Amino acid sequence: MIDEDILSVRDLSIVYSSYGEEKNAVRNVSFDLRRGEILGIVGESGAGKSTVGKAILGLIEPPSYARGQITFENRNILEMSEYRLNKIRWNKITMIFQASMNSLNPVQSIESNFISVIKDKMKINDKIEWERLIDEALLSVSLPIEVKKKFPHQLSGGMKQRILISLAMITNPQVVIADEPTTALDVITEFYVLSVLKNKIRTSGASMIFITHDLPAIVFMADTLAVMRYGEIIEHGPVSNVLSKPQNDYTKKLVGAYYEVEL
Amino acid sequence: MTEDDNSDIVEVTGVSKYYGTKGRIVTALENVSLNVKRLENIAIVGETGSGKTTLGRITCGLETPSRGQVKIDQIESTRYRRTKLWRISQYIHQDPYGAIDNLEDVRTILSRPLRYLLHIKEESEIDEKIIDALRLTGLDESYINKKGGDLSGGEKQRILIARAFISNPKYVVIDEPTTMIDFVHRDEIIDTLANMGRNGNTTLMLITHDIMIVPKIAKKAAVLYRGKIIEYGSVENILKKPLHPYTTFLTSIKVNNLTENKSLLEYLQTYGKERQVGEPSKKGCVYSSICPLADAKCKAQSPDLLEKNQGHFVACFKSGEFRIV
Helix, strand or coil, rough: CCEEEEEEEEEEEEEEEECEEEEEEEEEEEEECCCCEEEEEEECCCCHHHHHHHHHCCHHHHHHHHEEEEEECCCCHHHCHHHHHHHHCCEEEEEECCCHHHCCCCCCCHHHHHHHHHHHHHCCCCHHHHHHHHHHHHHCCCCCHHHCCCCHHHHHHHHHHHHHHHHHHCCCCCEEEECCCCCCCCCCHHHHHHHHHHHHHHHCCCEEEEEEEEEEHHHCCEEEEEEECEEEEEEEHHHHHHHHCCCCCCHHHHHHHHHHHHH | CHHHHHHHHEEEEEEEEEEECCCCEEEEEEEEEEEEEEECCEEEEECCCCCCCCCCHHHHHCCCCCCEEEEECCCEHHHHHHHHHHHHHHECCCCHHHHHCCCEEEEHHHHHHHHCCCCCCHHHHHHHHHHHHHHHHCCCHHHHHHHHHHHHHHHHHHHHHHHHHHCCCCCEECCCCCCCCHHHHHHHHHHHHHHHHHCCEEEEEECCCCCCHHHHHCCCCEEEEEEEEEEEEHHHHHHHCCCHHHHHHHHCCCCCHHHHHHHHHHHHHHHHHHHHCCCCCCCCCCCCCCCCCHHHHHHCCCCCCCCECCEEECCCCCCCCCCCC
16 A cells, blocks of 8 residues: 555535525544545444545535535545536546446446446547457456346346446546445345455555445455544544444444444 | 144245246245244345245245245135234335335324224224334334334334234244344344344244344244255354355355455355356256355255254255365
8 A cells, every 4th residue: 555645535514405404414524545545434324424425526516515625636626616527527536326226227238338438438439449348347347248238127236236336447546435335235245246346446556435334344345444423533543443442432332233243 | 821822833835936027937935844933033044036035925925835835823824814814924024115105104004003903993092002012112102193204214114113013913024124224223123123022922034134133033043045945943053053055154254254264255256256147057956056065966966954953954965064264
C-alpha cells in the first residue's frame, strides 16, 4: 500500500430536507482514503453510511445539501459542476449498488448493458474493442463468456452481483464505493462474491469504500474500519485494532455480537 | 399429557415437488422424509435454490406435494378446510416489506386472525389480545394505530410474528426471518422468536441460510442440498461434528477460517464457479459433481439417508472423511 491519500473527506455534514423538514443524516464526518486501501463502513440502517457514499459521487441533490470538503484530485467534489462530475463518475469513482436485482436494465442483454457504459463513459466506438473489453471483464469475475447473450432475469443473484462488479470496474476506476453488495445472498455465495471483488480490487490497485451492516464481510474485506452511528463516525482504525480494543460502548456491543456468532 | 402430545406435529413421507417452467421441469424436492416432533423446534438449512422454502410451505399446507404425503397434526394436509388448517399451522413470509399492506393499520392486520380463525366478535377483547401480542414481540400498545407504511423493516417483521402467533397455532414456519434486517435488530428478532417458541405449545420450523442463528431457536436441524436432505440430527452435532462434506464446508465458512486457510478459500472459489453450471446429474449423489471426495461409486449411486451415530443421519458414502485442514 502506498501512503498517499486519494480521497480526503473533511467535516462532511449532510442535511436531507423534504417538505420543509430538515434531518441531519451525516454530521462532521472526516476520513482519508489511501491508494489501494479498503475502508469498511459499518453501522445499522439509518446511520448515514449510504449517504456518505452518495455524497462522494456528488449525488446529493437540492433541496438537500452537503457542507464540508471531499477532496479528490485537488478539487472539492461538493463544489463541482454537473459536467465535471459526470466526467468523474464511473470513470474515476464508481459505485456498486445494493439492489443487484434492479440495477441492470431488464430489457437489455448483459452485452448491451456493458456496451452502453463503454460507449458513453469510455468513448470507445470500436466493435472489436467492445468484445475484448466485455470478455475480459466477465472473465475477471469468473463468469463464462456465454452469459453476455443472456438477460438479467436469466441469471442468479450471485451472477448478477458479479456482473455489477465487473460493470462498475470496467473503466479502471480509482475509487470504488460498494454499498451493501452482498445483502440477500446466502453465505456461500456471499463470501464467493466478496472473494472475487477483493481479488479484483487488489489486482487493479483501486481503493474501495465498503459499506455494509455485515461485520463478518468487513473483517474479510477491509484494511480499516469506521463505525457509524446517528450520522457520526464513532470509531475509526485498522480492523484488527477496532476488533481487539473497541473504545466505544456501541462498538463493544457490535464486536461482542460478532464474536458470539463466530464461536 | 394426552396421547396426542406424543405424536409428531408434522410427518413428511417420501415427498417430491416439481415445478414446470417453459416446458422444463425443475425438481425442488426429491423424495424427502422428515418428522417434526411436538415442541422440538427444527431448522432447515441450505443455500439458495436448495428447496428449503418449498419444504417449509409444503409442511404448513401452503403447497401440495407432487408425490408423497404430508400429515399435519395427524391429518393429511390436503384434507383440511382452509380455516381449520390456518388455526393449526402458520407461515411467516421472508419479505416483511411485501407481506404487509402499507395502507392498513396494525389493528386491522392483527384483528383478522382473531375474527376469522378464532371467531372473536367483542371489539374490546380483540384490542386486548392485539396489545398482548404486540407486547410479546417487544412493541408497545401505541403501535396499534400505526399504518403499515410507518413501520421500519424490523417493526414489520415483528408485526408478522405477532400475526402468526396471535391465534395460538400449534406449528409455525418462519422463512428467513433475518435476511432483510440489519445486524443490530437481527439478534432482537431472534430473541423474540425464541421467546415466542418457548411459552405456549407452538413448534417452530426455522428456514435459513444463516447457520449461526440456528442454535438460538432450534434443537434439531436438517441440511438440504438440491432438494435432498443430506444430513439430519441435533443442532450441536451438525454444527460441531458435521459428517457430510457439504455440511463440513458450510459450517466452516467463517471469516477467520477464510483468511487463515488458503485451501478453504480456494475450494470456495471453485465451488462458486462450478455451481452456476447447470443442473445436477440425475444419477448418483447430488453433491458428487463438486465433492472433493467423489469417486465412481458416488457418481453412479445415490446414497440413502442412514443413521450413522445415534440420532445423527447422513446421506453420504464417505461420511466423516472430509476435513478442512
